[in-house]
Amino acid sequence: MARRCKGSRKWRSDLCQPRLSLRARGSVLCGAMSSFEGQMAEYPTISIDRFDRENLKARAYFLSHCHKDHMKGLRAPTLKRRLECSLKVYLYCSPVTKELLLTSPKYRFWEKRIISIEIETPTQISLVDEASGEKEEIVVTLLPAGHCPGSVMFLFQGNNGTVLYTGDFRLAKGEAARMELLHSGGRVKDIQSVYLDTTFCDPRFYQIPSRGECLSGILELVRSWITRSPYHVVWLNCKAAYGYEYLFTNLSEELGVQIHVDKLDMFRNMPDILHHLTTDRNTQIHACRHPKAEEYFQWNKLPCGITSKTGIPLHIVSIKPSTMWFGERTRKTNVIVRTGESSYRACFSFHSSYSEIKDFLSYICPVNAYPNVIPLGTTKDKVIEILQPLCRSSQSTEPKYKPLGKLKRARTIHVDSEEEDELFDDPLPVPLRHKVPYQLILHTGVFSMTAISQNQPEKLRQSTGCFKTESTQNTLLSNFIDCEESNSESEEELEMPSSVQEDLGSVTLPQQKADVDVPQWEVFFKRKDDTTDEGLENFPSSTETGGSQSPNLFNDSDGESTHISSQNSSQSTHITEQGSQGWDSQSDTVLLSSQEKNGGDIISLNKGVYRPKTKENIPTSQMEQNVLCPKDTHSDLKSRDSEVTTVPNTGEPTSLSCGKHIPEKNRSLNLSTHSDSQSSSDFEIPSTPEAELPKREHLQYLYEKLATVLHLLKNPDSR
């Protein structure tokens, strides 16, 4: 049964101070923060990530994630006042974002006016002008953005075309291709405009090591230090912002050590994160903060104040996550740099690199692309010059036909950044998608569209549900997956096989009531196992040399240093300290280098699914009719692929959710139990829709082809 939330939400300090940022009006030169003004040309009656100025008149609000530079005006008295008068105005966001937002007392006044929408569940919303009564229907779909917990991109479909607002995002190459709801009829949807996170849209940031590489580097550094003695501790010098959670959970998971943080009540309903955090200072990994933390550190004191354990002084190293980038041709991808006696900088990025942005945009291939951010040191015109060639107007007049890459989702063969996928993008027959009939469930005020699939189990397993299963089998990390059953919430946990669960999840009703039940988050930022094992294996184990104050990994400066690099030893850099000349990404001062080959895919974090388990709201019993689409949606919306959920005029979302691929019976079951299924967590990217496992013949063909190529490469003369 649906569970309600337990606990009240109380909490903490603030996540909330208004931060300011940009300039208003059409200013062009801005800092690295979002300069998006809140409105999109196609749908000017809604506002996203901005709640001031013109946005005060919006008919509906959307929040992509809980970072302050996207919340400007969200708690201003003017908006608060307007809410009191305009009862049909709501704020829409992901369940996780809602949870995080409401944890802060400063935003508690939104409680009755926030409607969470499940990830990947097309939902119809009625935009009503309270003065004139004029109404417009729009369908919104939340897609995981990989930026921080709860972060999403918004895909809007309505009478003025389909547009995508990315919010802030970090998606690896090829991930857009794996997002089912960006596709229709086996190809990418016809998108008019993309409002894009261009934080690193500058050739300087050509490449940024993947999450897996960064995590692995940090993991080994931390491991090498804390295994020396119970008095060796690490301070993760993180900024106050959501987004480091997957780092914490993975370190905790791998090392069996909880991370000390100042606050964790915002995660109270996200057991997969919560279990890896602690407010008990007696642990070897800290991510606590203090205004004078840097000074404390100089005095060998942690931000939480402790300097020793049982009278024995601690040996502290600090690791500061920060973005590191590399040029197009740079083979080095070092992820850890030593910056001082006991200080390290570790690569970490919340945003996609230049090449990732280009990959994403070129895949979407919209008619227009607008930058949300103008990186420091560049101009709006320059960014547009980069984006424009990737848009449709610059391409052939024919819309690009982009079949989903069937092998992308399990890409384990990774060559090198750029064109890595060539081998697979080719000519292999692409599986056709199976269309699934939908059902329109209609109850009072709520439309639920559910897709009914015929072959559920198998298919699900292959396309979507696979993560869980796979992971469990392949990884050491598997338990991560099971975390979902948190003690407290266990009551509701379901009994369904995970694969089924996941599939169901996609169908949900974003209703307010739903929110009453507090979502229980399943897995959050989980690693994708498929790749996991490899990633870790690539690291040479740290050698315990003992002696020096620095982690073993870095002790040897000559001979055979232990570098955490992987595959290409030739490129790996010896571990050395950062030169006095300062840090330079291309310098040799790098300590650890990531494996280039495996690149991003080695470890996929993200598979975290944090979807509320409990949520399900939708009574399945409603009358279901075999209807493809909700009535008045734009024709585009009606495409068979669109699975829509509607929001009632009242402002409440009617969800027409389309259950995907789930047999009705199961579906109902789920709904009542844990229907959240598979919405993906932030970082989780659904597997390629319709993708099927390659058939034996295809594999054989591929292997042969590959073998031939390899043979030729090795023996150029042989031919």
Next chain:
DNA sequence: GCGATCAGTT
């Protein structure tokens, strides 16, 4: 006293 804005730090 609170909020917005700007400057400076990290």
Next chain:
DNA sequence: CACAACTGATCGC
């Protein structure tokens, strides 16, 4: 190193 925030000063209501 360019993230996302915090701190502090100023100005206005």
